[in-house]
Amino acid sequence: MRPKVIGIYEKDNGILWKHDEYNTKRNDVRRSRELVVTTTTALENYDYGISWIFHQDGTLELQSDLTGIVLPQGTASINQSESQPYGKLVAKNIIGVNHQHFFNFRLDMDVDGQANEVMEMNVKPLPVNENALGNAFVALETPLTTETVAVRDLEMKQSRKWMIMSADKKNALGAATAYMLMPGGNAVFLPTESAEIRSKAAFATYHVWVTNYNASELYAAGNYPNQAKPGKGLPEYISNDESLIGKDIVLWYSTMLGNIQLKINLVG
Ligand SMILES: [Cu+2]
Structure with missing residues (x-):
């Protein structure tokens, strides 16, 4: 390397x-x-x-x-038929342990200048009294106005997405110039509410955070994640709940891969 x-x-x-x-x-x-x-x-x-x-x-x-x-662990098992709730046998006496990977991306957005805003889009069917044939749906746009409001999760049922827009520039059709966050595959944070890792890796408990730009705010889990006190990183960055209207904003996106081994065992 x-x-x-x-x-x-x-x-x-x-x-x-x-x-x-x-x-x-x-x-x-x-x-x-x-x-x-x-x-x-x-x-x-x-x-x-x-x-x-x-x-x-x-x-x-x-x-x-x-x-x-893969992350391996020794086991007495040589046969997949034996119970292995925490992983799958990948070879005789070796299991691939169930685990998650967390990636956080700090995206310092400047869409058509520094004055930006964030809009959340949710696609919903219209209520029955406005929707005679039942097939009408609309994309509702909700501005995320402050840092604590802008702590959000994916929602597949509403095809939820986020638009980072210029606060003052328009395109040729009168709409704000913008980039949209198009999430790919993702998952949710699996440790329970009482798990200690939640306080150390709070960034991973939500998919989306938005903060005002601050040159010292560089790491989602804080500068020293292993030995820091709980609550560092994003929870601390949003604690003063600054406005996100017409600001130089930073978009933080967490994506999680759950590794549960799926393998066809061809070992004889
Ligand atoms: Cu892995």
């Missing part, structure tokens, strides 16, 4: 856009070329790849890759 090294490369990723026009029988296609900036970090048994992917349609994509070896 060489320190302070990043990889920068372009790659083809198939179709960026296509359309086959029924009326004119014309078929157009444009290929997608991506610029990838990547770094890899080995931490004990795991190797983590973090790649920023810059797309031609303006999308900024973050891809996290996990490789290396």
Whole structure:
């Protein structure tokens, strides 16, 4: 592993856009070329790849890759049929232990300047008295106005997403210029309410936090997560509940991978 090294490369990723026009029988296609900036970090048994992917349609994509070896634990078992609630047998006498990975991304947003706002979007069906055929639904927009209000979770049933918007600039159609946070796969923090890790890793107990920019607020779990007192990091950063209207804001997004080993055992 060489320190302070990043990889920068372009790659083809198939179709960026296509359309086959029924009326004119014309078929157009444009290929997608991506610029990838990547770094890899080995931490004990795991190797983590973090790649920023810059797309031609303006999308900024973050891809996290996990490789290396699983978290192993010895066991007397040599047969999967024996009870193993905390993991799955990956070889004779070895289980891959159930565990979670938490990634937090600090995104210092400046969309069309520093004066930004955050809007939460929830898609909901209209109530029955306004919805005769039952098929009407709307995207409701709710501004997240202060730091303590902007502690949020994903909600798949409402296709919840967050828009980081300019507070004063409009696009050609009169809408605020904006970037939208498009969550990928995620999970929830599994330790119970009484688990000590909740006070040390409070950032991971919610998916989204938003703070006012502060040059000293760099780490979701605080500067010294292992030996610090509880409540450092994001809970401390939002404790003064600053306004998020027209501010230089920082968006913090936590994503969790639950590793439960799924494996076809081909060992003879
Ligand atoms: Cu893992």
